[in-house]
Amino acid sequence: MYSMFTDMHKYLEKYPENTYFTCDDRKLMRSAELMISQCYPPSLINHMDECLQKAGKLVKTPKEKMRLKFVELDFxxxxxxxxxxxxYRAFLLFPGQSLFQQICQSLREREEAIANYETAEIPEEWKLRHREKRYYPSNFLAGGTLMGKLGAPFTWDYREMExxxxxxxxxTKEANARKAAGGMSIDGKLDEKTWQDAPRQQLExxxxxxxxxxxxxxxxxxxxxxxxAFEAIHPSLATQAFSSAGKDNYPREENIxxxxxxxxxPKRYFQFVLAxxxxxxxxxxxxxxxxxxDPREDILDCSWDSNWTYAFQLLPEQNKWTAEVRIPLKDLGEFQVKPGKSITMNVGRxxxxxxxxWSPNxxxxxxxxxxxxxxxxxx
Structure with missing residues (x-):
């Protein structure tokens, strides 16, 4: 065990304690995934595994066995x-079923490890020395729920993928914007000739x-x-009532x-939400x-205003609602629209x-x- 922890600390000591939360040194990593990969390379994991197997053959007293048990649970x-x-890192370079199945198996092992830890019997006198159950919020540990803080692959709905x-x-998905044929009336009815001819895209x-x-x-x-133009199927629309939410607000249960x-x-876009x-x-x-x-990152400026317009139609007899949106090009920054030019976008619901x-994440x-x-x- 001394050999195992000594080897582990050689890697951990390269990174200042709690730097992810407190250190302002921009040279240091902020990605938890990169930190884990650097602090625990495969060679170290294999060495720690070997040490634990050897230790398992040497423990004798109940106290030693209990200590080893908790180390094994964490490991x-x-x-x-x-x-x-x-x-996952190999999968990004060589995507295929073989590596995908290895990822899925590792995710299953991780979920089993979490379950074993949470069901382990911790003696009362050990609780102050060892972590209480549910020490970590479940969304930090979640697998296959799209909620893990580490991101992919822990957020994959891998069972559905399998x-x-x-x-x-x-x-990368691609949609075409067709040149409007004549005047466009923003009333949510989708009865203009432009919408009869324009290609339709579908969300996933x-x-x-x-x-x-x-x-x-x-x-x-x-x-x-x-x-x-939007068309949103809503099977229970006839029994659903939506109230006005006011400027810069919208119903959270139904919106585009x-x-x-x-x-x-990257990390820059104009956002329009309608309901x-x-x-x-x-x-x-x-x-x-x-x-x-803005020099800072991830600042959503809700004070920004566009002279945009939207209108909608409720069609409960058809179990759907439709909407139209008109956005002034001049509000979207300095770019010139011309045939062949492209920008990036996404549509969510x-x-x-x-x-x-539309373009899945x-x-x-x-x-x-x-x-x-x-x-x-x-x-």
Missing amino acids: AYLKSTVKALTA KTGRLPIVR KISGGTADTDTFFQVAYDDEYLYF DLLINTTGL PAPDSGMDAAMNIALRGA VHKNRLFL PEKPLFGNTMYFGNLVFE
């Missing part, structure tokens, strides 16, 4: 986490795969505006989220200010606490990850 969690991260045979490989589950409730959208433009990045830079209720829309800018990009997304239940935005090409 099982660490080992399965490192195995999953190592396989069931469907779908690998978590994201290919947020992590990928066929959604159980359909949502469609179309895009058009002219020299001044960008237009969107439109995110547009015209800058070409099937009057005066229930929000516009905001992520990491974009009138004076330029919240429906009864379920999340759907397999890592976390977030609409605004610009890494997974699709392309919008102007025809």
